Structure formats: C-alpha cells, structure tokens
Amino acid sequence: MLTADLHFGEVWWTESRPEEGGRVALIRRAADGRTLEVLGAPWNVRNRVHEYGGKPWAVFAGDGGKQVAFTHWDDQRVYVLALDEPDAIPKPVSPAPERPHGYRYSDLVAGPDGREVWCVRETVIGDSRVDVRRDLVALPVAGTAAQDADAVRVLTATHHFLTAPRPSPDGRHVAWIGWEHPAMPWDGTELCVAEITEDGFGPHRVLAGGPSESVCQLRWTDDDALDVLTDPTGWWNPHRVRLDGTSTPLLDAEVEIGGPLWQLGASWFAPLGDGRHVVLRGGRPALFDESDHSLVDIETPLTAWRASLACDGHTIVGVAGGPHSKPAVVALDVETLTPQILTGQPEGLPDAAYLPLPEARVFTGPDGQRIPAAVYPPTNPDFAAPDGELPPYLVHVHGGPTGQHSTVLDPTIAYFTSRGIGVVAVDYGGSSGYGRAFRERLRESWGEVDVADCAAVAQALADEGTADPARLAIRGGSAGGWTTAASLTTVSVYRCGTALFPILDLEGWSGSGGETHDFESRYLDSLVGPLPETAQRYRDRSPIHHVDRLAGPILLLQGLEDEICPPEQSDRFAAQLEGRGIPFAYLTFEGEQHGFRRFETVQTALRAELSFYAQTLGFQVSGVPTLQLRR
Known part of the structure; x- marks a missing residue:
C-alpha cells in the first residue's frame, strides 16, 4: 500500500512494512531533502471503511499550527499530531466505540477553518456484516469528541455510500459523491453540492451522475465550478460542472482518465494551475491542456501509475513502477517534467x-x-x-x-x-x-x-x-x-x-x-x-x-x-x-x-x-x- 500527496511544499506518503506485520507507516520528505518517519511503531496508518480502506491521513494548518490527522488500524479512531511541536504525541479526536472497530473513518480532509477534520464515518449498527451506516462527520481538532461522542457533528447522510465532503475555496459550498445499493461506484454515482451552514450542510443538489453515469473524482476549480471525472459517453473524461448545473466536457475521447473507486481518496488528475492538468491515461501520466484539448504523454520509464496524483503548482507527485521496479514515490518538476524517484526498492528483489x-x-x-x-x-x-x-x-x-x-x-x-x-x-x-x-x-x-x-x-x-x-x-x-x-x-x-x-x-x-x-x-x-x-x-x-x-x-x-x-x-x-x-x-x-x-x-x-x-x-x-x- 503506497499513496502520496503534497503539503506545505513537502511530499508525504504511506508505505507498508511487511517485516513489521504489515504496518503502514507515514513518511514525509522535508524541504532539506531528509526523509522522516512521521509516525513510528506502533502507529498503523490504515482504516477499514468499505473493508478496502481509503486515504488515511490529511495534513492542514489550523489554530494549533501545522497538523496531521490520521486513522490508526488497531482501534480505527482518528488522531491528530501537532507537527510544530517536536515532542508532541498523537491525541485522539474521535470517540472510543462501544465495540471494537464500531466506528471507522476514512477520506480525511480539513474543514474550511482548519478546526475540524471532515471525513466519512462508518458506524456498525448490528451483528451482521452489512449492518453499517455511513455519515459525513466533523471531528473537532481540539479533541472534545474523544471523550464526548455528542461533540461529533453529523454534517449529512444523503446516500448509503459517500466520499468525504470537499469545501469550496471560499468556504461557502461543499461537494461530495454518493451512491446507493445495488449500484457499485463504477455503475452510477451522483455529484452532490450544498451550502455550508452553521449547523452542517443545507439541502443538497445533484449536478452530475446518475444510474448509468459514474462520477469518480472531483476538485474545485474556483468558488463556482468543479472539475470532475465522469463517463456520460462511456469513458471517464474530465468535465467542468458549474453550480448552476451546466456541464461542459473538457475532453471527449475514447480514453479512460479515471477508474473504479475501490478506495476512497483516489486521484487520477490534478490541476497544474494554468489550464493544464496532469492526468492518468490508461494508467500512464499525460498532460491535458484545456485550451486546445491536447493530451500529451509524459515520457517516463515508469509505465504503471496508481491513482495517487497531486500537484501544488510546482511539483507533481505520484506513485509509479514498471516491469523491473516496485511502486515508488515519484516527483516531477512542473516545468521540466524530469522525474525524481524518492523511495527505494524493497530489499531482496531479484536481479x-x-x-x-x-x-x-x-x-x-x-x-x-x-x-x-x-x-x-x-x-x-x-x-x-x-x-x-x-x-x-x-x-x-x-x-x-x-x-x-x-x-x-x-x-x-x-x-x-x-x-x-x-x-x-x-x-x-x-x-x-x-x-x-x-x-x-x-x-x-x-x-x-x-x-x-x-x-x-x-x-x-x-x-x-x-x-x-x-x-x-x-x-x-x-x-x-x-x-x-x-x-x-x-x-x-x-x-x-x-x-x-x-x-x-x-x-x-x-x-x-x-x-x-x-x-x-x-x-x-x-x-x-x-x-x-x-x-x-x-x-x-x-x-x-x-x-x-x-x-x-x-x-x-x-x-x-x-x-x-x-x-x-x-x-x-x-x-x-x-x-x-x-x-x-x-x-x-x-x-x-x-x-x-x-x-x-x-x-x-x-x-x-x-x-x-x-x-x-x-x-x-x-x-x-x-x-x-x-x-
């Protein structure tokens, strides 16, 4: 398991440690080039939402400075670690469940003011494997919900399955993806938007998707529009969807830029900030330019990329491998597109x-x-x-x-x-x-x-x-x-x-x-x-x-x-x-x-x-x- 992202000009990633019983560690590469383990043993940065898990961490700035929120496998709770305090230890910000793994959290994002962690929460409501309810919730970073479950704010629960809510840049609206049984997320999903209120979210509207259309990723373009991957023509292509309900395909081609949403938090595209985007076309990186609808492959010896793309305007980061290499964290300079491999290969690989x-x-x-x-x-x-x-x-x-x-x-x-x-x-x-x-x-x-x-x-x-x-x-x-x-x-x-x-x-x-x-x-x-x-x-x-x-x-x-x-x-x-x-x-x-x-x-x-x-x-x-x- 290897996922990557960019925060504060640093590359962050998770990696599995088979020699430590399969523990998942959280790593960051500091601005000076040092590679640091953010969370050592026994912390295990995983969750079991949907049983396949989803993105287990979020890095953000709030009243307490720079912080990382993460899910810990052993108890499935959410913890927060203050990054500006050298001796800080993780503190729980979600309540302890009455039964083991009775609450599970995934797809963590920061609320608009950095005082809350927004995420998907699964609640086990019975003894059957299907006795699960899902809500979008807000967990106060201050930790008040760790002892008082009533401090958890339920934001909404529009569908049986949901992705975490993403706030708009101005903090006025929020968007997420939802779907219902018997559909799987690659069958049909709905792109939902709502206004952010003091008590949670207002009534939601569906802007894209449906029974035979699958929205698999969203990103806010500006305060009034989102870029989404959806497949009304039978192929996952990028579309621009505005809050007024209008939708414009940015690309209309028989290529897959997207994929099945087995794990929450997957990312097949990321904006470069100038009308260009880095995308995964058939599992390989390419540059997509809105101005002329061009799609140009990025030359790299790494032929197989995971849905873990991120860009901060200067650096593109992803996870990639090839026939002779296991997946590794890769960074590319936006201007030169020169790849730099940040992680090594496991010991013991054959010649x-x-x-x-x-x-x-x-x-x-x-x-x-x-x-x-x-x-x-x-x-x-x-x-x-x-x-x-x-x-x-x-x-x-x-x-x-x-x-x-x-x-x-x-x-x-x-x-x-x-x-x-x-x-x-x-x-x-x-x-x-x-x-x-x-x-x-x-x-x-x-x-x-x-x-x-x-x-x-x-x-x-x-x-x-x-x-x-x-x-x-x-x-x-x-x-x-x-x-x-x-x-x-x-x-x-x-x-x-x-x-x-x-x-x-x-x-x-x-x-x-x-x-x-x-x-x-x-x-x-x-x-x-x-x-x-x-x-x-x-x-x-x-x-x-x-x-x-x-x-x-x-x-x-x-x-x-x-x-x-x-x-x-x-x-x-x-x-x-x-x-x-x-x-x-x-x-x-x-x-x-x-x-x-x-x-x-x-x-x-x-x-x-x-x-x-x-x-x-x-x-x-x-x-x-x-x-x-x-x-």
Whole structure:
C-alpha cells in the first residue's frame, strides 16, 4: 500500500512494512531533502471503511499550527499530531466505540477553518456484516469528541455510500459523491453540492451522475465550478460542472482518465494551475491542456501509475513502477517534467536478468471480443528448457472483477517465471480501463465471460506453441479466486489451480447470505442477477455445488480475518473435497485479512504454491518444503 500527496511544499506518503506485520507507516520528505518517519511503531496508518480502506491521513494548518490527522488500524479512531511541536504525541479526536472497530473513518480532509477534520464515518449498527451506516462527520481538532461522542457533528447522510465532503475555496459550498445499493461506484454515482451552514450542510443538489453515469473524482476549480471525472459517453473524461448545473466536457475521447473507486481518496488528475492538468491515461501520466484539448504523454520509464496524483503548482507527485521496479514515490518538476524517484526498492528483489518483460497482446474471445493480456515468458539466464519442451503456463486472474492487471513488477509472477513457469495475466471482459461497454460485458455473466476469456487465452497460447497444453494452470485471488474455481468446475483447459481468499458460494456471498461485507453485498445484482428472481443461476454457477466436476487438483489459501471473502466458504469447500480422491491442500493464515501483508505469510504461500505446481504439473523443484496434498 503506497499513496502520496503534497503539503506545505513537502511530499508525504504511506508505505507498508511487511517485516513489521504489515504496518503502514507515514513518511514525509522535508524541504532539506531528509526523509522522516512521521509516525513510528506502533502507529498503523490504515482504516477499514468499505473493508478496502481509503486515504488515511490529511495534513492542514489550523489554530494549533501545522497538523496531521490520521486513522490508526488497531482501534480505527482518528488522531491528530501537532507537527510544530517536536515532542508532541498523537491525541485522539474521535470517540472510543462501544465495540471494537464500531466506528471507522476514512477520506480525511480539513474543514474550511482548519478546526475540524471532515471525513466519512462508518458506524456498525448490528451483528451482521452489512449492518453499517455511513455519515459525513466533523471531528473537532481540539479533541472534545474523544471523550464526548455528542461533540461529533453529523454534517449529512444523503446516500448509503459517500466520499468525504470537499469545501469550496471560499468556504461557502461543499461537494461530495454518493451512491446507493445495488449500484457499485463504477455503475452510477451522483455529484452532490450544498451550502455550508452553521449547523452542517443545507439541502443538497445533484449536478452530475446518475444510474448509468459514474462520477469518480472531483476538485474545485474556483468558488463556482468543479472539475470532475465522469463517463456520460462511456469513458471517464474530465468535465467542468458549474453550480448552476451546466456541464461542459473538457475532453471527449475514447480514453479512460479515471477508474473504479475501490478506495476512497483516489486521484487520477490534478490541476497544474494554468489550464493544464496532469492526468492518468490508461494508467500512464499525460498532460491535458484545456485550451486546445491536447493530451500529451509524459515520457517516463515508469509505465504503471496508481491513482495517487497531486500537484501544488510546482511539483507533481505520484506513485509509479514498471516491469523491473516496485511502486515508488515519484516527483516531477512542473516545468521540466524530469522525474525524481524518492523511495527505494524493497530489499531482496531479484536481479533484472531474472525479471520477465511482459508482452502486451490482444487475443480473440469466443464471442469475437478482444481480450487484452500481458504475457510473461519464463526468464532465468542460468537455465534453459530441454529442446522441444514447452513450458507450463499459469493464467493469472486479477481481482475485482472490476479491476485491471498492472504491469508493475510483481514478485509473485517473477517467482514463477524464474523457475520455468510462464504467466499470462488476462484482462477479461468486465475489466476496467477499456470503457463502460467492455466492463459491462460481465453484466449478469460472471462465471461465464471471465471463464471463457481466460480459457481462450490459455488455449491460444497452447495452440500457437508457446505453452504446453498438458500443463496449463490458473490462479487468482478474491474475484480471481472465484474465476479459478469456476474455471476448474466448468472447463477442461487446466490441469490444476490455486484460489487465494476466493468466493466459492454466490448465495452465501450475497447480501442475504451474510458472508460478505456491506460495500459488495449487492455487487452480484449486476454480476449475476437480482435475487430472488435469479436464485437458480446463483446455485448453478457456484463452484461449491460442483466439487465433483473439478478438472484437477486445487490449492486454497485463506486469511482467517478476511471480512471480504471470509473463511467460511473455503472451509466448506475443503470439507466437501475430503474423501473424493481429488488432490487438494488448504492453508489458512492467522492475522491476515483480504490479501496477505506479512512477509512470513507471503513466503509460505508462494513456496506452497510452487510445490503444488511441481507435483501436479510434473516437474522437479528444490529448496521448498513439499506441500502435503489431501484426497
């Protein structure tokens, strides 16, 4: 997890520390070039709003001078640290909840006068995973709400899901984004504005968005207008929306400048202050000029940028990586656009000679649709395959499913390619980055389109002589784990598969099933169909009801504290496999949530996966413990 921003002429960022149990540290680069850890252990700058979290800090000036507000993972409370006091310690400014993590906060911003922190608050109101209420609240920086919950000001609660309110430059108006079940934020959201009053906000008006239009980012242009990313034509493009309701597209092109709002606080564009903007086009930086509507790429060796752009008029900052580098904080001078990499690479990365260069390819699906993919060939200068032997290949399925594969260095992919296993990462129908029509190929077709697209790519690699057709496998986590299991129970392309923290039972994972969190509890309405009308479809597509159809062995890897894809589903699936004669393994990990963060977990999971492939695909491997397979 790495996000970056600019405050007081300094670059700030968060970074994960796997060697410290996955703790997230807050770092700043001072004006003199020193890199300083703002919050050392045990402070863990994360939150669990929507269970995926959102931007966990805000830096601002107020009556107490320069301050940083942040959320702490352990108790999910908001704390404030005075930056002008060398010996200051963080103090809580939100109340302690009655139940652990009963209040959660995210997407922190400063109120107009710097005396309050404005943010999204989740309140747990029951025992079910979907018993959550959200409000936009103001927390006094003075800390009065830490002991008195009545000191928290509820500003508004217009929608079930909201982003934090952003005040206009003159402090008279405020804007935010809201949406309702069953929509996901990439389906349809609303841009809301209201007047700021003494008691909170006045009645809101909707200026953009709707059931089939997704606003994913907003910024105030001046006191009376906002620049927003929205997709009325099917592509996220910048628009200028005025308080009188008029909207003007600043760009009208079939390119994605925007993305799915999985985490609050994402930023795909930032103004430079002269009618120009830095934007992410297809995950790469570009300069957009309002005057002539030009869009010019910024030349940089870093090819994969995250939605974490910021600019203060002098410096552009972002987070980027490439096929041979992990994401790093990058600063660019506005005039020269010369990149300066501010953070180093993790220790222990392999030499570049062992890292594969992905080949961008487009395959043809069974319905004639294009299927983008990145092909990573086996890469190890010390070894070569015997003459005439084709390598095994893994189909790597990204999560989401409204996600997209990034070509930033992935040590997991390199781990396999350096050991003679090719990998192909597929952007199947439903992936983001290719416009709304491509995303909606998956509408009511999850478990069919994704499975067919991945199988088509795997088969194409085998047919052209790139991959060994008898040694094809599939792997993925979360929604990718679903596609893995659904593939193994519906097609015969793969010899085996690995499902990490997967979805296996659609009925259980639906809102009524109680086995997922509120944010995605109605996701299946669009991916599979509304309930109860399509209940049989849920059952027919769920791998848990078709264990007897498994095409080959399966490895399940599961975090025991996962609230998004909880272990109950993997538990049931593994129990059904017992005694059927199908080789399988099921490994669980204490202290892990959705996605593995701890170094020891990542290491154990990778070694187990490699041993699993060696046993099922028929090759020798040394240096890793033999995974015990059950039947």
